[in-house]
Amino acid sequence: xxxxxxxxxxxxxxxxxxxxxxIFSFFVLYFNSGFSQTVEGTVSDNxxxxxxAKIVFIASNKKxxxxxxxxxxxxxxxxxxxxxxSEGLILKATATGYSAFETTITSTNKKDTLVYKITxxxxxxxxxxxxxxxxxxxxxxxxxxxxxFRVDSYKDGTERKVEDLLKNIPGIDVNExxxxxKYRGKLIETVTIxxxxxFDYNYTIGTKNINIDLVDEIEAIENYSENxxxxxxxxxxxxxxxxxxxxxxxxxxxxxxxxxxxxxxAKETPINTSVNLLAINTSLKSFAVSSYNNVxxxxxxxxxxxxxxxxxxxxxxxxxxxxxIPELSLPQVxxxxxxxxxxxxxNNFNGIFNLxxxxxxxxxxxxxxxxxxx
Numbered sequence: 001x002x003x004x005x006x007x008x009x010x011x012x013x014x015x016x017x018x019x020x021x022x023i024f025s026f027f028v029l030y031f032n033s034g035f036s037q038t039v040e041g042t043v044s045d046n047x048x049x050x051x052x053a054k055i056v057f058i059a060s061n062k063k064x065x066x067x068x069x070x071x072x073x074x075x076x077x078x079x080x081x082x083x084x085x086s087e088g089l090i091l092k093a094t095a096t097g098y099s100a101f102e103t104t105i106t107s108t109n110k111k112d113t114l115v116y117k118i119t120x121x122x123x124x125x126x127x128x129x130x131x132x133x134x135x136x137x138x139x140x141x142x143x144x145x146x147x148x149f150r151v152d153s154y155k156d157g158t159e160r161k162v163e164d165l166l167k168n169i170p171g172i173d174v175n176e177x178x179x180x181x182k183y184r185g186k187l188i189e190t191v192t193i194x195x196x197x198x199f200d201y202n203y204t205i206g207t208k209n210i211n212i213d214l215v216d217e218i219e220a221i222e223n224y225s226e227n228x229x230x231x232x233x234x235x236x237x238x239x240x241x242x243x244x245x246x247x248x249x250x251x252x253x254x255x256x257x258x259x260x261x262x263x264x265x266a267k268e269t270p271i272n273t274s275v276n277l278l279a280i281n282t283s284l285k286s287f288a289v290s291s292y293n294n295v296x297x298x299x300x301x302x303x304x305x306x307x308x309x310x311x312x313x314x315x316x317x318x319x320x321x322x323x324x325i326p327e328l329s330l331p332q333v334x335x336x337x338x339x340x341x342x343x344x345x346x347n348n349f350n351g352i353f354n355l356x357x358x359x360x361x362x363x364x365x366x367x368x369x370x371x372x373x374x
């Protein structure tokens with residue numbers, strides 16, 4: 001009998017627990033159903049055409065978080081909120097190509113259904129005015145084996161010729177005596193204009209006489225190969241400088257430099273004058289220079305002040321027989337030579353004619369006339 005009584009009490013306890021859970025669940029469901037809010041409505045454009053849109057609900061105190069959402073298919077939606085928002089709720093409707101609609105639901109604890117008729121306005125495509133952003137360019141740019149130096153970044157206002165600017169560029173050294181140029185401690189092969197080797201080894205004709213105002217960029221090309229077809233194929237440790245002009249399609253430019261001094265006790269009036277002409281187009285490149293001075297300036301690639309030899313003479317030194325009777329040379333006894341030849345008259349013309357991009361170019365005869373006397 002005791003055993004039977006024990007079983008009966010256990011069953012009774014289970015029944016009481018089940019009833020309690022049932023009553024609790026009923027109250028929860030009643031509470032939720034009693035305070036759930038239904039939001040429904042339509043979404044259309046300003047012409048009355050129904051739109052498919054996205055409806056999101058955002059709690060007013062958490063504007064960066066989407067609390068609930070639904071879709072308005074074919075312009076109609078109906079949604080039961082899962083909980084009440086005593087702090088307020090934001091309803092937002094969006095559709096592609098239309099401006100967003102937004103409104104605030106101040107209370108979500110009413111049994112009445114909230115109905116919204118939402119109209120979305122088509123976004124206008126506006127043509128914005130041109131905006132020009134100007135920034136300071138870097139003074140140089142590295143492209144694989146080529147370093148590009150922008151001329152304007154290295155000017156200080158005192159430069160007249162290309163040689164003057166080269167002295168301002170880091171990594172480039174110019175020999176004050178014969179005008180030869182070194183890049184990163186290595187003697188360069190030549191100076192080209194728009195990729196064409198106009199001066200060959202006598203590149204100092206160009207660097208000493210071309211006006212710097214004509215040049216936009218100076219490229220230092222490592223692994224240089226004069227034959228463009230062999231670029232990247234043959235191994236080359238040569239270095240060349242390339243002058244990129246400001247106008248590289250068709251350009252005929254000339255400059256005249258005239259300097260006249262006034263010294264009452266001098267035997268003659270000091271004169272330093274030069275004229276140069278640079279002609280560039282797709283087929284022909286040419287450069288001519290004529291200069292005269294009696295102030296000891298040397299605009300030629302030849303050194304008459306001492307025993308220095310130019311790059312062309314250095315390249316062809318093995319091809320010449322040794323001189324039995326040496327020529328006159330003025331010894332250089334100081335870092336800056338104090339001896340010079342006062343009068344110099346120098347003329348030179350160089351030209352290249354390209355028959356076709358696929359054919360080799362023809363170098364016109366380089367003509368030089370140089371006269372120096374005391």
